[in-house]
Amino acid sequence: MPRHGIVAGMTTQTVVLEDVRATYGTGDRQLAALDGVSVAFERGTFTAVMGPSGSGKSTLLHCAAGLDRPAGGSIVIDGVVLDDLTEDELTRLRRDRIGFVFQAFNLVSSLTAEQNVALPSRLAGRRIPQADIAGALTAVGLAGRLRHRPSELSGGEQQRVAVARALISRPAVVFADEPTGALDSVTSRNILDLLRELVDEHQQTVVMVTHDPVAAARADRVVFLADGRIAGDVRGPLEPEQIAARTAQLVEGSC
């Protein structure tokens, strides 16, 4: 794989990880969070990433989105090789093509819900019409919360603001780290409907980390991680029970 620039002939709007390694700590305390992961996410598909706690799911998402630099291997997003990009180039790529729903939401506490949703686009120099911002918050069930600050919202409401923020600019790729983790089953289904709509109607690519077999069953494919390696890769349609059984096997194996 070329080390820099656009990869000729590669289908655009895909995410390709080749032998990606990620470590935390140094010396005796060094831990391999990702240990040679190779996986590709095709354009217009919805993939769930599952696996035991600590198996490397969030690290995979952060590396794939260019938020963390891997210790080795290669990552291509939408035809652009990330490996040698400068921090500024990476930031631009993220703003232009990637939406990220963080596990911890990462909302700015001093800003209202609508200001949080508009922030990434504003930083990229784009103005989003007020009606679109209100529409995105309405789509996640927060029509009555536009002017609320994060401290005035419940955990699930903050999570939904984070989802609206990631989707508003219609990024080519959406990475979502447990986007339904704090939600009741009805709200969770609404968020998953939204993610499906991105894929089915707009050909966006969605990669979602989840512990919930019901949420994973809405994806086209489930990639399983264990101990920083790919431990399974199954294409749907899948039943939640099948997904739960496979996850339980991996959890038992990692205990």
Ligand SMILES: Nc1ncnc2c1ncn2[C@@H]1O[C@H](COP(=O)(O)OP(=O)(O)OP(=O)(O)O)[C@@H](O)[C@H]1O
């Ligand atoms: N900032 C960090 N410093 C040191 N170790 C870390 C750090 N972040 C993650 N790790 C370790 O890396 C491994 C993978 O972590 P990661 O968060 O990617 O797992 P995960 O599968 O997303 O877990 P969970 O399901 O619990 O969110 C774990 O062993 C974790 O303890």
